[in-house]
Amino acid sequence: MSAPAPYVSRVPFESVHPKALAVYCSDGRFTEAVEDLAHHLGHSRIDTLTLPGGPALLNRWASDYLESEGITRAARFLIEGHHIEDVLLLAHAGCGYYQSRHGALGPEIAAEQQLKDLHFGAKELQVAYPHLRIHLYFAHPQGKTVEFRPVPRET
Ligand SMILES: [Zn+2]
Structure with missing residues (x-):
């Protein structure tokens, strides 16, 4: 019995880390x-x-504290270790995570919480890393098609 042959991806490997990090939902419809x-x-x-x-999960006051701690640490690891310069934070309409937590209050309340x-x-992130360019989007x-609406930063 010989082992199955490895699969070689057609996507080339690039050794240099990307300079951008996207934080978004696992929902594969948006990947x-x-x-x-x-x-x-x-x-x-992108990372x-x-x-x-x-x-x-970046909001420890509105999500599970331990989960939040984990994703915040992961974000810091990538930003520092991979010298990230741009961060995209993305929410999406109809997010199951928000529906399960805030769904009873209606989609408007969930969307407000997402913002x-x-x-x-x-x-x-901006306080921890003043050099970062942070971009916010709400995907609809x-x-x-998927429309990414830019969300203006609060000052
Ligand atoms: Zn989602």
């Missing part, structure tokens, strides 16, 4: 669209940090 947005913004490749709810979490995460499926 390729987020990569496409990153390309549009000039990042051919990613994905967990259900995405940037929700709060984006701003909270952005502020925390529109028929067969």
Whole structure:
């Protein structure tokens, strides 16, 4: 019995780390669209940090404290270790994480909380890393497309 042959990906390996990090939801319906947005913004490749709810977890006051601690530490590891310069924080409409936590209050309240979490995460990262360029987006499926609406930063 010989071992199955390894699969060699057609995607070339690049040894240099990307300079951009995207924090978003695990929801695979958005994965390729987020990569496409990153390309549009000039990042051919990105580091990613994905967990259900995405940037929700950066807000330790609104999410589970231990989960939040974990994702915050992971974000810091990538930002420092990979010399990240741009961070994208992305929320998406119809997020199951928010529906399970805030769904009973209706989609508007969930969306409000998503915006709060984006701003909270952005502020925390900006204080820790003043050099970062932080970009906030809210993804909305529109028929067969995904529209990424920029969310202006709170000052
Ligand atoms: Zn989601």
